[in-house]
Structures are given as C-alpha cells and as structure tokens.
Amino acid sequence: MTIVMKFGGSSLADADTIRRCAALVRGQSSDRVITVVSAMAGVTDMLIELAQAAADGTRMRVHTLLGKLHERHELAARAFGANEAVAPLLSQLDTLVAGIGAVSELTPRSHDAVVSFGERLSAVIVAAALEGHAMTGHEAGIVTDDRHTQAIPLMKLSLHQIRETLQPRLEHGEPIVVTGFIAGTQHGAITTFGRGGSDLTATLVGAGLPADEVWIWSDVDGLMSADPRIVPEARLLGHVTFAEAIEMGQFGAKSMHPRALEPAAEYRVPVRMRNTFHPDCAGTLITDGQPNGETVRSVLRLRGSVLVTIAGAAMVGQPGTAARVFQALADVGVNVQVISQTVSEAGISVVIPASQLDPARVALENRLVRTGVARKVEIESDIDVVAVVGAGMAGVPGIAARVFGAVARRNINVMAIAQGSSELTICFVVKADASATAVQALHAEFGLAG
Numbered sequence: 001m002t003i004v005m006k007f008g009g010s011s012l013a014d015a016d017t018i019r020r021c022a023a024l025v026r027g028q029s030s031d032r033v034i035t036v037v038s039a040m041a042g043v044t045d046m047l048i049e050l051a052q053a054a055a056d057g058t059r060m061r062v063h064t065l066l067g068k069l070h071e072r073h074e075l076a077a078r079a080f081g082a083n084e085a086v087a088p089l090l091s092q093l094d095t096l097v098a099g100i101g102a103v104s105e106l107t108p109r110s111h112d113a114v115v116s117f118g119e120r121l122s123a124v125i126v127a128a129a130l131e132g133h134a135m136t137g138h139e140a141g142i143v144t145d146d147r148h149t150q151a152i153p154l155m156k157l158s159l160h161q162i163r164e165t166l167q168p169r170l171e172h173g174e175p176i177v178v179t180g181f182i183a184g185t186q187h188g189a190i191t192t193f194g195r196g197g198s199d200l201t202a203t204l205v206g207a208g209l210p211a212d213e214v215w216i217w218s219d220v221d222g223l224m225s226a227d228p229r230i231v232p233e234a235r236l237l238g239h240v241t242f243a244e245a246i247e248m249g250q251f252g253a254k255s256m257h258p259r260a261l262e263p264a265a266e267y268r269v270p271v272r273m274r275n276t277f278h279p280d281c282a283g284t285l286i287t288d289g290q291p292n293g294e295t296v297r298s299v300l301r302l303r304g305s306v307l308v309t310i311a312g313a314a315m316v317g318q319p320g321t322a323a324r325v326f327q328a329l330a331d332v333g334v335n336v337q338v339i340s341q342t343v344s345e346a347g348i349s350v351v352i353p354a355s356q357l358d359p360a361r362v363a364l365e366n367r368l369v370r371t372g373v374a375r376k377v378e379i380e381s382d383i384d385v386v387a388v389v390g391a392g393m394a395g396v397p398g399i400a401a402r403v404f405g406a407v408a409r410r411n412i413n414v415m416a417i418a419q420g421s422s423e424l425t426i427c428f429v430v431k432a433d434a435s436a437t438a439v440q441a442l443h444a445e446f447g448l449a450g
Helices: 015-026 043-056 059-078 083-103 108-115 117-130 155-171 197-208 242-250 258-266 321-331 354-369 399-408 432-445
Strands: 002-007 032-037 133-135 176-179 182-184 190-192 213-218 239-241 271-275 284-287 298-311 338-341 347-353 376-389 416-419 425-431
Touching: 002 015, 002 197, 015 032, 015 059, 015 117, 032 117, 032 155, 032 197, 043 059, 043 083, 043 108, 043 117, 059 083, 059 117, 083 108, 083 117, 108 117, 108 190, 117 133, 117 176, 155 176, 155 197, 176 197, 182 197, 197 213, 197 258, 239 242, 242 258, 242 284, 242 298, 242 376, 298 354, 298 432, 321 347, 321 354, 338 416, 338 425, 347 354, 354 376, 376 432, 399 425, 399 432, 425 432
Parallel strands: 002 032, 002 213, 032 176, 133 176, 213 271, 239 284
Antiparallel strands: 182 190, 271 284, 298 347, 298 376, 338 347, 376 425, 416 425
16 A cells, blocks of 8 residues: 555654654555654744744744754754754754844745744654655645745646655655645745645645555544534544535534645545554544435534624615625635525624634724625624534435424524535534533434444
8 A cells, every 4th residue: 555644743742752653654564655744743833933033023032932942853853863954954944033033024935934844853853763764845746836824736736746756765665754734836935835734735645646545643533423522422433525524624623624635535535534642543534435324423513703793784685795795804814614694685694713803893894884785793702603514414304403403402592504505514603601512412313422
C-alpha cells in the first residue's frame, strides 16, 4: 500500500510524542509511506503572536517568544541529533522577525513567512527521527495562488508535480517528511492554507500520488455518534461517507476541515482518522461509498454562535433582499453557518460565529436598516445549533417528525430550523442551556448507542 500519514500538533508535542509518531511510521515497513506534519502543539499560535508583537514593536514580548521557540525546538531536536538542521531555521526566523520590527509592518506575505517556521522546524525534527528527508509542501510540488494566509492550491498543476516529485523517492524507499499547511506561489513566495491546512496538504499528496489511504493521526479515535462529554454512551463510527464527514465537521465534530476533504472526495482517496495514543483502534474510515443503512449517524452541537434575524415587512416580495443580506456579511468577512427564512419573506435568520457579531451588526444596520430595506436587526446570543446528520435520511418519511417530537417531549423550544435539499442534515437553534438535553434526546431517539 501507499499511505500518507499526517500527524497533528497534539501528536508532535515533544520528543517523546515525536518518537511515538516515528514508531508508527516505521511500523508500516511493508508499505510506502509519506509523512505530513503540523507544527508542534501550540507553536503556530506562538508564531502568530510573535509576528504581531514584532510589528507592534513590543520588544520584550518578541524576546520572550523567540526564547521559548528556540528552547522548545532545540530540546526536541537534541533527542534526534537534529540541532544542525534546526539552527539555520531558527536563525532565519530571528532575522525575519527583526526585519518586521524594523519596518513596524506585518503584511500577509511576511505573516505567512513567519508562521511557516512551525511546520518547517517540526519537519526536520521528524525527518531526523526517521532518518529521512524533509521538504516543504512547495518543494513537494504544491503550488497555490497568491492569497496569503488563505491560499488556494492550483489543483491540476499541484497534483502533477506531487506525482513527479514524490513517486521516484517512494520507489527508492527513502522516508519523506512534508510540511503541512504551507506551500508556495509559482514565483516561490511562501503561502499558507489557513484552518485545516495540514490536513489539506495530506489529501493533496494522497490525491497526487495517488495513495491507497490517507491516515490523519490526532488525539481522538475518530468520528463519534455524539460528543461523549454530553452522551457518555456515544460510539465510534467505523465508516462514514465524505458527505457525512463534511457535514459533521461543519457542525462541531472533531473532524477534518471540509476543505481538506475535497481533494480526497474528488479523487476517491479513502481517508482514515486514527488516534496516535490509541493506535490499536482502526478509527473512522471516510470514503465515497454508500450509507451503511442507518438513517441518522450522529447528533452534534455547535457552540459559540449567535442568531441574527433581519426583519421587516418591506422585505416581502422585494427581489435581491437575501442577496443584500449575504453580500453585506461577506464584505466584512462574516461566515454564515446556518440560514433560515420565513415563507412570508418578512424575516431572514442566520447563525454566525459570536466573534463576528460586531462587524455583522454594523454592516446589516448600515446596508439594510438605514436604507429602509429592513426594519430591524435582532440578536439572540445565548443559543446553540443542534444538527442531526446522516446520508441515510434522504427520502425517508418521518425523520423530521421524530427529530422535533423527541425535542418537544423534553419541552425544548426550537427557535429556527434549516434543512438542505440533500436531506443530509437537519439543524435547528435552541437556547444554549437546552442544547445538551436536545442532543441526548435525539441520540436516544435514533438508537445511536448501538
């Protein structure tokens, strides 16, 4: 088999966990393995803070953060004799940060350059543990556009170059470690993928080779029928479809980012989620196969959101009102998680991250209320979203009746409802203090404990 193994930050916290990851790679001695790595746990956040501190001119904070980064990577590198590989990278980071401080400006391009050191440093340490070779995502063949911090891969070119670059090395049996999260433009400038970026690197490499499977190693066994902190009897899902995994990731499951699943889904590369600290567990296999016969697979809760309702009789029958709402939110970078609209067209409700409420409120009031398009913008901040996910729900009568019947029997008020035309997900908004009860009720209603 050809396997791409990706290790997240929690799996690369220190020398001991890195040694564990190296053992997992070597344990597949009969297979051809490409290893993709994130930064060590917490390092990306430190680098982001470091870049901003340098631009702000807070020298003491810069000195402290650089000291911590040096100490942590040098300590891990020492365990594998990788200090000579780590030292030049740390020196480059020092120089780059000094340059940002000298001009007191942090551009998206320089931000990406600083943040990239997390993966570049972890890659050389893991490569030393494997006695292999480290390369960046760009050196492996991944090319992106020039949207720094949120780069988009140039798919066909990247997949071709990945195959041309990595296949010969696999044939020679050389352990290869590729940085996740970072790539480069056609002109060689460093870019980063943003959230879920290391997973995206792994699935791109898997699609380019192509791999038989991509294994995503983290600190969880895989996808669950519910959050076990809410439902202790929740069970591990042995197999889900790509569509189900994407929906579950959107609604708070500790899953892969939907963006990372796209290359695997398009090129039909199976993805397996596994636990670094529980390697005997087979985890969750994600494929493009058919549902396993169950209607509902998982019940999820999305927290940290607010419900925003744009209302007014003037909206009724007016073409383009919804477009104005979503354009206003898009222009200030607000991510819309759930949409619900009344049949009368007198109200549109959206669920957005609580952290984005202030720009969303200002944009909607300026664009719609002050121009007379809508009468008011209402905010419900103490809410959660509950989602019922399952590819087997499509075309099955009575699922919605069971969902809302189970919730009603617990005396829980539903504030907004949304369901896509694919019938893959039913989600609704409830008060935050009722969401755990709703999840428990639905998990029991559909017998998800097994």
